[in-house]
Amino acid sequence: MTDKPGYRRPQAGTQPEYLHPPYQSTNLRSPSKPLVFLPHSLSEITGPTIGADRIEEQDNDLTAQHSGEPLGERIIIHGRVLDENGLPVPGILVEIWQANAAGRYAHARDLHDAPLDPNFTGTGRTVTDADGWYQFQTIKPGAYPWGNHHNAWRPAHIHFSLFGPSILTRLVTQMYFPGDPLLAYDPIYNCVPDTSAKERLIASFDLEKTIPSYALGYRWDIVLRGREATPMEK
């Protein structure tokens, strides 16, 4: 039987190295030995299919999960999930989580001295539609301090987790907001050298998506790995 095509390997500089010393938690958690090259077999070009049957309709509205409205600037985030070949990726799970407007996570381990919001959990999920589009309604998260170095602050961000058609398209990343002065100082945002790769993590303001007198719109497209045209010889 002819082998099926695998997935494209990352363009240099667009994906992080495991050891990134400015982000201190990488120092003891990054492998020290060489990675072993993995040819893409059936075990890698397959993966879990977690679809709309596990999602409730309101799961993509983080402002409607409690009896009252959360505090903060109401926003709509939407965008398209494409693969590296430019094709939309329909029907895949997108999970998000984030801090509240004050920069505090509803998490027992977050000890930042900022108020919790009883009307905000910060959890959302959805499935991309037939053309790869997703959408969330939420509030803009606040920046928050962390212990990485003196006076370290994370820029406002939303965590995204995506599956895609195979285990190789699994992606966990973070979305940022335009014009944030903290981006320049953030060792996580700056974990890759490629400037355009970094800038693609920043959503753009979307006036057309903005709902008058209600919520600001942002657009953020996400790209998952794409298949090779032919099986890889290695």
Add this chain to the structure above:
Amino acid sequence: MTLNATTSHTVGPYYHIGLTWLNREDLTVAQTLGERVAITGQVVDGNGDFVNDAMLEVWQANAAGKYDHPEDDQDKPLDPNFEGFGRVPVDAEGRFRFTTIKPGTVEGLKGTTQAPHLVVLVFARGLVKHLLTRIYFDGEPANVADPLLECVPAERRGTLLAKQDAAGVYQWNVILQGTDAETVFFDY
């Protein structure tokens, strides 16, 4: 059109907020076909300290060696009672434990046969990109001809083998960094 995949970033320490809803520590239901196996272990860092904010995701074939996925066109039966995916948390001491079935052998590249194995993704604060490794089963005869194990330096292969303890539970640790026993991770 050629695009580049979006840059990966760490799940951070608070991923539970968004991800634990999908946790599954038992991949089977009563009707699932195959030999039940329990796999347990601990995630530890380069100092040997446990990692209490890691998470594993597991992907595997069913007992017949068939993946529940459209790309798998092997002539083998699907098991309607087995999906093959699990999201497995760690506890306050970095320990995980999950129950599944031992998968069958799976077709490999170039006409080879892959020994029973699980694909494992490791997520944690400090992992800017998730790690990918595999669990094989110690003592499994098919291991000797597995095409991927052959690519792993012989002295490191043991890190991919889950070993049964006296109670029959498979023990397998994730050593993120270490001079001797560091787990083999793959460039995927």
